[in-house]
Amino acid sequence: MVEFDVVSLPETDHVAEGDTAPDFTRPLVNDEYWEDRALADVVDGPTLLLFHPMDGAFQGTYLYNTVDDHGWSDDVDVLGVSISTPYAHKRLLADRGDGVRIFSDPGADVIEEYGLAHDVDGMTGITESRPAVLLLDADRTVEHAWVASEHPEFPDGEAIDDAVAGLVD
Amino acid sequence: MSEPQITLYRLQACPFCERVVRTLDELDLPYRSRYVEPMHSERNVVKRVSGARSVPAIVDRETGVTMSESANIVEYLNGTYGEGGA
Numbered sequence: 001m002v003e004f005d006v007v008s009l010p011e012t013d014h015v016a017e018g019d020t021a022p023d024f025t026r027p028l029v030n031d032e033y034w035e036d037r038a039l040a041d042v043v044d045g046p047t048l049l050l051f052h053p054m055d056g057a058f059q060g061t062y063l064y065n066t067v068d069d070h071g072w073s074d075d076v077d078v079l080g081v082s083i084s085t086p087y088a089h090k091r092l093l094a095d096r097g098d099g100v101r102i103f104s105d106p107g108a109d110v111i112e113e114y115g116l117a118h119d120v121d122g123m124t125g126i127t128e129s130r131p132a133v134l135l136l137d138a139d140r141t142v143e144h145a146w147v148a149s150e151h152p153e154f155p156d157g158e159a160i161d162d163a164v165a166g167l168v169d
Numbered sequence: 170m171s172e173p174q175i176t177l178y179r180l181q182a183c184p185f186c187e188r189v190v191r192t193l194d195e196l197d198l199p200y201r202s203r204y205v206e207p208m209h210s211e212r213n214v215v216k217r218v219s220g221a222r223s224v225p226a227i228v229d230r231e232t233g234v235t236m237s238e239s240a241n242i243v244e245y246l247n248g249t250y251g252e253g254g255a
Binding site for chain 1: 203206
């Protein structure tokens with residue numbers, strides 16, 4: 001077992017279970033095009049909303065490999081959010097994240113509103129998202145929430161499996 | 170909120186696409202704006218809806234019309250929705 005030298009992230013008042021996920025409009029990217037979409041218009045059933053660090057960072061790569069391995073997009077809508085551009089999202093979706101769509105939030109305003117902002121040391125001027133997984137029902141109520149409290153930290157795929165199964169059944 | 174009937178497929182900073190946007194705005198027509206990739210080979214969605222990979226392309230569900238080429242589109246929009254149009 002390789003020992004990580006993990007950094008604890010400060011406490012944050014993030015969107016949590018029982019909250020209604022705040023609405024926002026951002027370009028939503030699929031494997032063919034992007035267009036402005038409002039979260040409230042896109043969510044029409046159980047939805048996994050994934051916040052992740054910018055495309056290219058290994059955390060996002062791992063996250064979408066996990067999404068594909070568990071086949072979550074077969075059971076629920078899977079939506080990502082990162083600060084990367086639509087062009088970067090399209091490249092990411094060409095390689096992984098089958099059936100996933102990703103919002104582009106370069107100014108990190110949505111990320112800030114969700115209480116997930118993370119200023120990464122050594123990248124001045126860039127506000128990142130900490131990894132977070134929110135499972136929403138059709139009216140955007142948060143049924144399950146996981147937010148990283150260490151850097152790096154990865155979501156527990158089996159816990160998400162259980163939450164998805166609980167909401168879909 | 171009702172869905173706009175017109176969908177525009179466009180490329181960022183494409184002057185011909187902006188020309189169509191100007192006409193849509195002048196006619197006060199709501200539209201869905203879908204950006205595609207600069208790489209011609211990656212515009213399968215445009216090929217699927219319009220038969221060609223060129224942008225701009227519009228789909229008008231109100232009339233059932235799908236069209237490419239900005240001059241054609243501008244003429245169509247003015248003729249259909251402009252003053253004196255059908």
